[in-house]
């Protein structure tokens with residue numbers, strides 16, 4: 001999209017596109033759709049047929065013809081109409097629920113697959129509100145839409161009914177529309193703000209009441225009961241005032257609708273009177289027209305009163321279709337996939353530059369970074385906060401593409417630019433631990449085997465052993481079957497990270513990118529996590545963002561970053577000998593009494 005990427009840069013589909021998607025989604029349930037359309041049509045046809053038959057009855061009585069056949073007809077049509085109306089409601093709701101469920105699934109699915117770049121630009125708030133509020137709003141309006149559909153079909157069939165009687169009667173009926181349109185134009189601009197005010201003053205009143213209840217002891221202690229009572233009273237009066245204003249406006253709108261109905265019925269009866277006098281139509285036809293019109297009050301009212309809600313549901317639908325229509329990430333280029341190494345993968349980074357802000361002139365947070373990480377070796381990245389370490393890690397892991405530069409995977413099978421691979425191919429080769437490790441609600445086994453569905457117990461226990469989590473997992477009430485995550489057994493951030501590391505062991509990628517795997521733990525926990533991370537890194541190609549220098553010191557090489565550039569690179573000993581930024585960092589670290597690990601272990605890794 002060419003416009004300025006704001007915080008809500010996720011697209012909103014135009015109405016026509018949403019209508020197409022809605023229709024196609026409904027058409028994907030052909031049986032439900034056919035049943036809903038058939039029963040709606042039959043029920044509306046019955047609704048229109050009954051007044052026409054009653055009109056005929058008037059003529060039959062006037063002409064002194066036998067009434068019995070017509071009574072039988074009327075009874076059958078009335079019965080069928082009652083049955084089909086009930087069926088139509090049920091079928092339309094069923095279809096609506098199926099369509100809403102389909103859309104909900106597609107929106108959630110698309111959101112979960114959304115590329116981090118799109119998510120980054122849109123802001124997670126916009127995505128979350130679409131997946132929750134918009135989906136709920138649309139789903140909640142299913143019943144309303146079913147009613148609107150029935151009302152629409154009834155209005156159209158009634159128009160046909162009028163025409164079948166006499167075109168002049170149909171014309172008289174049309175008098176109602178300009179009056180309706182005028183009322184709507186008056187009401188709609190007022191309704192929105194009035195209801196918004198009503199909701200906001202009601203929220204303010206709840207706030208005051210809740211405050212008074214929560215702070216009851218303070219209210220008593222300071223004798224504030226009267227004062228607080230006055231506040232509640234004022235807030236309540238405002239709510240009553242706002243509700244009255246909204247109700248008054250609605251009452252006027254209802255009156256104007258009644259006025260429209262009165263005008264329409266009068267026009268119809270006058271025209272009918274004139275036509276009967278001229279012997280153009282029968283009394284029965286005019287009776288039928290009047291009854292038909294009377295039956296239309298309900299459907300027309302539904303259409304008018306739901307205008308507001310339908311437009312809100314349509315706005316929600318446009319936002320949902322905007323998400324559904326997001327272009328999918330292109331699949332991996334097959335030639336690139338064939339060359340992509342699977343084992344003993346090395347990393348070559350050239351000219352890597354990145355700016356989160358894509359507008360011209362924006363200062364990049366990463367500039368011209370060149371790195372080589374040979375297969376099976378580890379590179380630590382250190383530097384002050386904001387130096388660009390996390391950005392570098394994300395780009396190397398293929399979380400999102402860089403503004404410029406390349407990340408190449410090298411190996412015996414060949415070399416491949418990371419950008420030519422799709423998300424799945426990247427995931428197979430590069431495992432990532434980001435700053436926050438999420439524990440999903442479910443059993444510990446489910447949480448671990450997300451990385452490798454169907455992994456055997458031996459494999460799971462072996463992975464836990466590698467990251468040193470076996471003991472505490474064994475001590476849990478139900479071992480691997482213990483339910484963990486939000487709402488279940490809470491796990492400390494350090495344990496959550498150990499689980500993330502165990503997942504990585506289970507997945508077993510040749511390259512790992514660890515970003516602050518130890519940052520969340522206290523110093524004792526940090527050492528345990530450092531050991532766990534070290535165990536995961538061993539034998540793999542690794543990029544480790546290290547906040548604790550002890551973690552950097554045990555890596556094969558260290559890159560020191562400042563202001564988006566790599567300032568120094570070398571082994572721990574080389575960098576100390578250099579006496580530059582790393583040497584100063586190390587000195588401060590050692591002086592602060594941190595239990596720095598013997599750099600000699602670097603060689604062992």
Ligand SMILES: Nc1ncnc2c1ncn2[C@@H]1O[C@H](COP(=O)(O)OP(=O)(O)OP(=O)(O)O)[C@@H](O)[C@H]1O
Pocket residue numbers: 120356357365383384385386387388389390391392
């Ligand atoms: N999503 C983002 N959108 C815009 N700017 C960002 C984003 N993420 C990071 N930045 C900015 O990019 C710069 C580098 O951030 P980055 O997180 O890569 O540094 P870091 O060295 O990992 O810092 P820390 O150690 O604090 O995590 C910072 O100025 C940061 O404010």
